[in-house]
Amino acid sequence: MEIISVTPRGYCQGVVRAIMTARRTVEQHPGEPVTMLGMIVHNRFVVEECRRMGIRFVEDPKKSRLDLLDEISEGVVIFTAHGVSDAVRLKAEKKGLTVVDATCPDVIHTHTIVREHARHGDVIYIGKKNHPESEGTVGLSEHVHLITCIEDLDDLHDLHDILITNQTTLSLLDTQDIIDACLKKWPDARIAREICNATRIRQEAVMELKDTDVLIVVGDPRSNNSNQLKQIGTRAGIQETFLIDSVLSLQEEMVKNKNRIAVTSGSSTPNSLTSQVISFLQEYAETGRFELPEEVSSSLL
Ligand code: SF4
Numbered sequence: 084m085e086i087i088s089v090t091p092r093g094y095c096q097g098v099v100r101a102i103m104t105a106r107r108t109v110e111q112h113p114g115e116p117v118t119m120l121g122m123i124v125h126n127r128f129v130v131e132e133c134r135r136m137g138i139r140f141v142e143d144p145k146k147s148r149l150d151l152l153d154e155i156s157e158g159v160v161i162f163t164a165h166g167v168s169d170a171v172r173l174k175a176e177k178k179g180l181t182v183v184d185a186t187c188p189d190v191i192h193t194h195t196i197v198r199e200h201a202r203h204g205d206v207i208y209i210g211k212k213n214h215p216e217s218e219g220t221v222g223l224s225e226h227v228h229l230i231t232c233i234e235d236l237d238d239l240h241d242l243h244d245i246l247i248t249n250q251t252t253l254s255l256l257d258t259q260d261i262i263d264a265c266l267k268k269w270p271d272a273r274i275a276r277e278i279c280n281a282t283r284i285r286q287e288a289v290m291e292l293k294d295t296d297v298l299i300v301v302g303d304p305r306s307n308n309s310n311q312l313k314q315i316g317t318r319a320g321i322q323e324t325f326l327i328d329s330v331l332s333l334q335e336e337m338v339k340n341k342n343r344i345a346v347t348s349g350s351s352t353p354n355s356l357t358s359q360v361i362s363f364l365q366e367y368a369e370t371g372r373f374e375l376p377e378e379v380s381s382s383l384l
Contacts (some may be wrong), residue, residue, distance in 0.1 A: 084338075084368035087295065087345040088361050089288050091303050094384075095281030095350035098124050098188030100124070101164040102133075104185040108161055114254055116158030120171070121146055121215050123163050123185075124351035125306040128381040147218055150173060159183055160366070165215035166190040168222025189251050189279040193220060196248060198276050201226040204244025207272070209261050210254065211307060216250050233264040245272035251279040252308040252350075254285050256318055283306055283352050286315045289347060296341040298324040299333075299364075301357045304350035309349030321345075329381070330359045335373040336366065355382045 101123055109117055116141045122130055130140060138161070141154045148171045152160070159181040166186040175182050181215040197206050201224035208227050210217030221229045228239055246264050249258050255278055265272060289298065289312055298316035299359070302309025325337050338344055344364060348357040358380055359380050367373055 085343045086361060086364045086368055087343060089345050089347035091284050091288060092347040093352055093354045093357055097164045098351055101185040105133055105138055105161060106136060106158060112159050118155045118166060119161045120151055121163050125207055126303040126351045128353055132383045134137050155180060161185055166194060166219040168219050172264050190216060193277045193325050194223060197227055198223050201244040204246060205242040207245060207247045207265060209258055210250035214307060218366060233261055236264060237269055237357060245269050246275060247272050248275040251277055252282050253278055254311040254314055255283060266329045285312060289315045290319045292345050295343045295345045297338060297344045299346045300326045302326055302352045303328055306349045306351050312347055312349060329356050329379045330363050331379060337343050353381055355384060
């Protein structure tokens with residue numbers, strides 16, 4: 084049995100920056116309530132570590148960031164790496180909150196492109212419904228139209244001077260399929276491919292895997308980029324792909340009698356979680372003993 088440790092994998096620079104910003108904010112505002120608007124990243128281990136630092140989270144998948152702000156009455160609010168709309172920023176300032184912005188520079192880049200184009204034309208934005216990043220970008224202008232799949236194109240009419248762009252953490256392959264469908268309908272549309280570099284190189288590393296029987300993605304079930312890595316593995320022809328949040332979710336049936344097992348992780352997954360999975364599988368390959376550890380070894384950075 085061979086265990087392939089896929090690289091690059093794990094934390095991207097945007098997530099590291101958000102964690103450092105959260106830590107610094109708590110240090111710089113002693114005694115003040117510090118609240119994160121949404122989950123810092125979609126990973127429960129990271130959220131738990133931040134809670135231990137003293138950060139409160141307001142999160143409800145059924146509520147928008149704008150509505151969640153109603154649950155913060157004082158102190159510091161941290162915007163997550165996913166970014167927010169101008170309306171959210173304005174509301175936070177009007178409420179007298181101290182704003183700390185941990186928006187990833189790659190998301191800010193998308194916002195700049197979208198904002199500029201929406202002044203004179205329509206923007207087709209490929210993204211996930213109810214995801215904080217799409218909520219922030221679509222909220223920039225009424226001329227930004229969210230589509231989640233090819234079928235959604237039927238609902239778009241009377242657009243002019245079109246720019247097609249996308250959420251940063253989507254699948255390279257699925258996004259290209261939707262762009263191709265858009266271009267059939269609007270051949271003159273401009274395209275701004277905004278899948279971020281971190282997402283792209285992690286997906287490409289999975290696409291390049293050869294003769295692999297199993298792909299294990301370490302990541303939270305709510306993490307978009309972790310789910311995309313699993314899907315990319317399937318589209319790349321890997322027979323079995325699994326998304327697990329830690330070594331404790333491994334099952335022997337996933338890996339028994341397999342020749343080549345590749346392990347990767349989403350950009351919101353602490354590297355300690357992935358290293359623990361790799362070490363466990365390496366030992367299993369050497370000894371044949373499948374005895375899970377009692378606890379997860381998780382550290383933020
Ligand atoms: S996945 Fe990309 S866009 Fe998202 S935080 Fe990381 S670098 Fe930024």
